Amino acid sequence: INCAAFPEGLLESELFGHMRGSFTGAVNNKQGLFEIADRGSIFLDEIAEMPMALQSKLLRVIEDGTFRRVGGVTDIKVDARIISATNKNLRQLTGERLFREDLFYRLNVIPVNLPPLRERKDDIPLLIDHFLHKYGRSSVKIDNSSMHALSNHEWRGNVRELENIIERIVTLADGEVISRDILPPEILHTSEPATVNPELGTGIDLDKVLEELEKAYLLKALDTANGVKNEAAKMLNISFRSFRHRLSKYGIK
Incomplete structure (x- = not known):
């Protein structure tokens, strides 16, 4: 209850x-x-x-x-x-x-601390599959680009937020494949590159800004390449090894 x-x-x-x-x-x-x-x-x-x-x-x-x-x-x-x-x-x-x-x-006899969903990205595809079954749409498939966007969303509302998003998606979906065009704006926003409009003299943390910009372009490349990492690395003109290292640095799956 x-x-x-x-x-x-x-x-x-x-x-x-x-x-x-x-x-x-x-x-x-x-x-x-x-x-x-x-x-x-x-x-x-x-x-x-x-x-x-x-x-x-x-x-x-x-x-x-x-x-x-x-x-x-x-x-x-x-x-x-x-x-x-x-x-x-x-x-x-x-x-x-x-x-x-x-x-x-x-x-508080046997406490179990469950990390937030954003720290358990490997659980997201499993949870999505569970919710698809729950809402009677087990035959629906999530394409690579959409799955990547869902996996890299921050999920501040944790599992409840994910369930609400999946319920909304399956309600709006006509076909059997979920593509990016049906994802809510707040999910797609995660994959958009950051815009640069610096205001000097405000105590800006340049290292943090550059990290956010790099992360945004890594995500955008992955989305454009439908999750194919080799293709995403080529788009950014870096080696696959370097690309994989950068993904690991930011915890991107």
């Missing part, structure tokens, strides 16, 4: 269930996800967005293995493995009193 996707009252009902008549619209008793997950696992995504009141209730589940439904008077026993995820710094949030410190240490 995504803790950021529900208002506090509804999130409590989803997690812990409710009794009939406990609030307007509660016409029947309802099991919560913790009851359903008994002797199994429950995944709490965006745990940092959980309201403080519910954090206390979650802490009780972890410590005692018991909870009450909304409007209930009877404790319910549950034995479930809790897996949580967040893109925020929970340790920092505890210092700001936005997340319970005791709950943080209860959850």
Whole structure:
């Protein structure tokens, strides 16, 4: 369950269930996800967005293995493995009193730090294939130029941003091959060479500017060559070995 996707009252009902008549619209008793997950696992995504009141209730589940439904008077026993995820710094949030410190240490038993998508470029084609299957377009193919542009986008929104882009692409695509002309502008922008319009006297970092310019032309050459590195190297009038070294320098696949 995504803790950021529900208002506090509804999130409590989803997690812990409710009794009939406990609030307007509660016409029947309802099991919560913790009851359903008994002797199994429950995944709490965006745990940092959980309201403080519910954090206390979650802490009780972890410590005692018991909870009450909304409007209930009877404790319910549950034995479930809790897996949580967040893109925020929970340790920092505890210092700001936005997340319970005791709950943080209860959850932080086996931490797994997943690098941002821009640092896992090899995962991008696999994720694209997964999302194509998810949206019923498994027969659709991404051409080399488009795949290169997608692989080298910064993906500040990580996997969710990638999924949204793929959903948009397959919605707009008529044929079975995705080409550059259907990619959103923000994806294509990554492949465009940087424009040079220097303003001297503003503390410009020349080395950084030159690196950005070199990276932009490497990407542009790869796009123009449809991902064929030998051809891209020829376009830039450099050896294949030098071209490959420069790609490695900037983390370009």
